[in-house]
Amino acid sequence: MSTDYYALLGVSRDATPEDIKKAYRRLARELHPDVNPDPEHQDRFKQVTAAYEVLSDPEKRQMYDLGGDPLGGGRGGFGAGGFDFGDIMDAFFGGAAQRGPRTRARRGQDALIRIQVDLSDAVFGSSRDLTVDTAVACDACQASGMAQGSSLQTCAMCKGRGELQQMQRSFLGQVMTARPCPACQGFGTTIPHPCTECSGDGRVRTRRTLTVQVPPGVDTGTRIQLTGEGEVGPHGGPAGDLFIEVVVRPHDLFERRGDELHCVVTLPMTAAALGTSLQLQTLDGPVDVEIRPGTQSGESVTVRGHGAARLRSSGRGDMHVHLSVQTPTGLDPAQEDLLRQLAGLRDEATVQVSQGTATASGGLFSRLKDAFSSR
Ligand SMILES: [Zn+2]
Ligand SMILES: [Zn+2]
Structure with missing residues (x-):
């Protein structure tokens, strides 16, 4: 296959007939001999038109897709073998394929x-x-746009046809083209006395x-x-x-990600170490949440079924409570003494640290960050 018609039109192989028509119309406007009479443009225009001739016809397109040459090698001669002028001219002049006057009623805007x-x-x-x-809809005229007692008048310029026909010379030969009548905008009628409430709309x-x-x-x-x-x-x-x-709207307590809700709870070190029961707010009211002894900063507790409802599905997501353990500050002498005793009992008077990367230490820093940074 020497010529890639899809590439000529700049469309993919699975382009719809509408895509093909659009692509051709765009190229035809740009390459039409009336716009760009130089030989190079004319040559491309002929190629593009041949591509359109094949791809706009389901039978020819299928033949081409199967590896045949629907133009039969007789290149340069357009119009051979059922070449549909109507489609080509429609594509040129941007005309809808409709004939005759168009209706005034149109669908409203979204x-x-x-x-x-x-x-x-x-x-x-x-x-x-x-x-x-x-x-x-205008009540005064029942949406007709006409003043009461008046009626539509047949357009004098197009005699009610809604379009003006014109013989045009083109490189394709003499062709009859139609354009909407400028006097009636293609309606075929005029409204001599518009409704004053809606100005005829x-x-x-x-x-x-x-x-x-x-x-x-x-x-x-x-x-x-x-x-x-x-x-x-x-x-x-x-x-x-x-x-x-x-x-x-953003919420004071919860951040939402999909069906899940997230919040952060700050916990005293002693509570995190000893474990406790907390009463926390959810969108459904308070719930009791158990904090197990030995809870680390950055861990989270899941409260099942207290997240957001699933749109167009059933059930609800979960609520995730991220715990931030607070190190006590401003110790008085008695508290300091107690903590030193504790350190002694736990053989922590001389500090043994384990040093490593954030990943190696189980993502201590990253967990909280992960929960909130992916938005
Ligand atoms: Zn008219
Ligand atoms: Zn009206």
Whole structure:
């Protein structure tokens, strides 16, 4: 195979027909002889057009993919064998393949708004009233855009066809092209007396309140889609969708990572050494957490099921309590004496240290850091 049509169009081998059309349209605009008449551009334009001719036709594309040459070697002669001019011209002039007048009704725009929620609302879900600025159908004209008692008028310029046809000379020969009628924007009709409420658009801007259900487990960046709650389209077109993007406010006690919640608890050295029971806050209220004797700084305790809910799934993540053991400071003489006695009893009066890297010592420094730095 001498010519790589995919490479000529700059698309991958699994490109969709839409991708191919887009790629060709872009190249055609750039290389069209009317824009760039020099031989080099014209030559490339011919190659690109040949590539489009093959790849835009499912049968020819398949033949090409199987190693055949659908243009039959007769290069340079376009239009041989069922070459679809319509498609090529559509690609050129950016025209939609539709014929005849187009309808005024179009789908409304999608809208996006961001809401801030507290961590507990994100974890448990909540309901929220929102006020949105949007477009709704105009009551005064029932979305028609016409003043009461008036009606549409057939466009005088295009006689209602919505497009103007034109014979064009191109290197492909004489071709008939159609462009939307500028007098009626392709609608085929005009509105001689627009509705004064909506200026002929068929919709008016308004402020609307709606209630949003925030499902349990949402996180910053989660989008909730409310189908049909966006702006209505002009002239009675269907409404777009409303997307609600969630931003979770930072919490004083907990940092969230996925379904897990993390917090740090500072523990006196004596409690860490002797073990204790702590009452800790969770989003569900207080829970008792056992600290085993001999707990080291940087260790963590897992409180099962007290993390965030799993979005679109069941169950909840865990809460991780990271322990930071505090060395006592500001000892009075009696306390100092007691600690010296303890040191003596533990043969620690002369300090024996074990020296090594952070990794070798079990990641003493890194554990706490790991828990919080990966965000
Ligand atoms: Zn017209
Ligand atoms: Zn109106």
